[in-house]
Amino acid sequence: MNTDELNAWFVDEVLPQEAMLERFLRRNWRDMDEIPDLRQEVYARVYDGCARCKPESTQAFLLTTARNLLIDRARRAQIV
Numbered sequence: 001m002n003t004d005e006l007n008a009w010f011v012d013e014v015l016p017q018e019a020m021l022e023r024f025l026r027r028n029w030r031d032m033d034e035i036p037d038l039r040q041e042v043y044a045r046v047y048d049g050c051a052r053c054k055p056e057s058t059q060a061f062l063l064t065t066a067r068n069l070l071i072d073r074a075r076r077a078q079i080v
Helices: 003-028 032-050 058-079
Strands: none
8 A cells, every 4th residue: 555545544544533542542541641642652553554454444453453552551561
């Protein structure tokens, strides 16, 4: 997928799901001040991941990416 196609897909398929992503993050993360940063990290991961191959279900990919990010952050917090 070229950059223009990827950008158009992201705007059409991912960004409209921002409210759903925001609710998911708020339900699953304690520090509300980190939500905007988490959302941006999810977007970056989704964008990078979809540069190679577009997922069949954008919503499922978005939520799976968010869940994996939260798991990574929680593990990192336990180590520190």
